[in-house]
Amino acid sequence: MAFTDASLTALRVFREVAERGTLTAAAAALGYTQSAVSRQIASLERAAGSPLLERRHDGVRLTSAGRVVVRRAASVIDQIDATARELAGLPDEHSTVRLGWFASAGSGVVPQALTALRETHPAITVVTREGSTPALVRALRAGTLDLALIASAPPFRPPDSETPALVLRTLVERGLCVAVPAAHPLARGDFIDIADLQGQRWIAGAGGDGVMGVWPSLDERPEIAHTARDWLAKLNLVAAGCGITTAPASLARVAPAGVRILPVHGGPSEQRRVMLARLPGALPEAAARVAEALRLAAVETRAPS
Template structure:
């Protein structure tokens, strides 16, 4: 076993594969060919004299040896980036927190938390990106995120099966809601019976890769008629306002609904609850991470207490 000849490129490629979950996605994110990614992974596995990635149909998964290498690689890469910043005269990033979030969180909860942080802690910098729950969980494992806002539906399984388990803290747990055009017959009442959702037209996100079909009420006993597909939640809501169909949305997004949309509870059938939680790697968090987590918890509590009863 000899790591003296392992290049920084190989370490970056290994971290990208661990985060993206497939060689193909890592190649796209890095601007490399898939064969180049494969060669870099082969070189680091030769140096480790061990298999670092378990190849599976649905992508790759870190082996125990891979988790060790990833942990050390993340430290090395972070130190190299810090050195480059110091040499170039850029300010230190000790007050930077890397945050990942789901698309639905970016519409209401995240802006509230960041606005509060700018007032209370202007020296703290939050950077990050949007993603799916599986992708954000992988980014936490890869060390490229410090915190992530993830979602779960019953039976509320952990976001991944890796060890050690991620540290999770629930922010909100509320029933799923239905967005209906204001002129739709279903909008005349204060709630919707699940039986009345049969035969409706839906606006949903495409179902592929990590993503489930979001926007159609779960458990319908028919093949749904999807009139429009959109990944962006606000685009879905504006399509609802235009009378193009119905869509589901988390209760915390109700305040983001534009004019022309009624947000209603659905009764009958199983309770469709959705849980939003903060996730991070286990262990004591850095102090800036603690401050960001506190701001997110406060914003979630504010949404819970200010939401009008449905």
């Protein structure tokens, strides 16, 4: 079986697996059974004559051959989709930019950039979706995103070890803060001493990192009272007096009533970078315009730490 016999369905399935990171997640996204996804991947590997995925306990990772296939698959699928749009009489998508962003970027940077673009470049269409930084990086590799806003914490390592390395641009660096109820004793000053974080009840983030939302350098086992994936839910739990949580300073402008977001003094600095990531290569004009709008919005929405 030659690779030229590979089906378009198999290529779509493979790209979804590459983006999602697991066969289970890809099956759920596509509405397939996991066995159906496995069969499509197996057919593609037979056509390629080599393994395309490395199966691991935490999901899958692309082999060197898999990276070649996913890159080419993205191009083939995009061309097929463009042909279908043209035949249907729909406008082309040369000015469409696919942008991914991590959760808190939706509170300021992304809306402000999109508002500015509507005024300065109304012909550019930006399609966005939220995701975790690892998921956004996989989507860039799979060719389903053009740009991604990702978060990075010290020691600021590359977001993955794949080749070629992603092009990364730091848009802003800011300190991590803590959100506390306005009536809480910690809210009385303009900052929180790190020693006063001992013994607090925390609201953590749900998902892959069970302690996200807890101060990173806390030298005790934290008491996690609640977990929530959504930022607004976490901040409303804070407002209700249910605990405290970490938050970027930029959320202060959108925090619900009854919440103060304060910097922490003492201990190691907890800086966070907002970075724009993309695959290497020439950046189309529309994507370059979006990237510049995001840079300006990141600077303008930066809050003091």
